[in-house]
Amino acid sequence: MDIKELIKRNHEWAENIANTDPDFFPTLAAQQKPEFLWIGCSDSRVPANQVVDLDPGEVFVHRNVSNMVIHTDMNMLSVVQFAVEILEVKHIIIVGHYGCGGVRAAMEQGENGLIDNWLLDIKDTIYHHRKALANITDYEEKVDRVCELNVIQQVYNLSHTNIVQKAWRNNKRLQIHGWCYGLNNGKVKDLEVTVDSAEKLKDIYRYKVE
Numbered sequence: 001m002d003i004k005e006l007i008k009r010n011h012e013w014a015e016n017i018a019n020t021d022p023d024f025f026p027t028l029a030a031q032q033k034p035e036f037l038w039i040g041c042s043d044s045r046v047p048a049n050q051v052v053d054l055d056p057g058e059v060f061v062h063r064n065v066s067n068m069v070i071h072t073d074m075n076m077l078s079v080v081q082f083a084v085e086i087l088e089v090k091h092i093i094i095v096g097h098y099g100c101g102g103v104r105a106a107m108e109q110g111e112n113g114l115i116d117n118w119l120l121d122i123k124d125t126i127y128h129h130r131k132a133l134a135n136i137t138d139y140e141e142k143v144d145r146v147c148e149l150n151v152i153q154q155v156y157n158l159s160h161t162n163i164v165q166k167a168w169r170n171n172k173r174l175q176i177h178g179w180c181y182g183l184n185n186g187k188v189k190d191l192e193v194t195v196d197s198a199e200k201l202k203d204i205y206r207y208k209v210e
């Protein structure tokens with residue numbers, strides 16, 4: 001597809017919306033008040049707004065390879081802080097997807113370059129769950145289970161940040177959810193690992209502030 005085609009499509013899209021609802025863009029331009037922060041994979045097949053059928057303005061989005069929450073990632077931390085403290089989102093959703101290429105790469109021993117370092121946290125998760133994973137004989141099934149385990153780990157990683165714990169300490173309603181998206185059916189599965197307080201966190205990860 002020619003790049004000019006994208007601009008043509010954009011103009012048609014904007015005009016269609018403006019024709020249906022003339023106030024749509026002026027209202028959005030004035031302010032954003034999304035209730036959700038989506039942390040998902042960069043994979044082109046998992047577009048945040050479309051998957052949950054939300055309009056512009058309804059979901060704040062951060063995406064990277066394999067939906068990681070790496071504690072030294074200033075980009076991710078800045079997004080989370082802005083979303084929690086300024087936008088006051090009520091839900092943060094970590095959205096992985098089955099068959100994730102980053103997860104596949106982390107499961108193998110081949111060297112792929114810089115990305116290998118980004119994916120090391122997934123190798124840690126695989127190692128941590130090696131006994132349970134050894135019981136899964138079907139390789140694709142194993143890939144999918146690691147995709148789920150990775151999401152669950154990222155939910156924990158996020159709940160360990162002082163940004164999230166500060167929000168809970170200040171009695172802000174904030175839930176962190178873990179989902180996994182099916183590329184072959186378009187549906188998300190709730191992994192039912194929602195965290196909404198520091199209560200269940202291991203002591204070492206809990207900040208005690210007087």
Ligand SMILES: [Zn+2]
Pocket residue numbers: 041042043065066067097099100101102
């Ligand atoms: Zn992916």
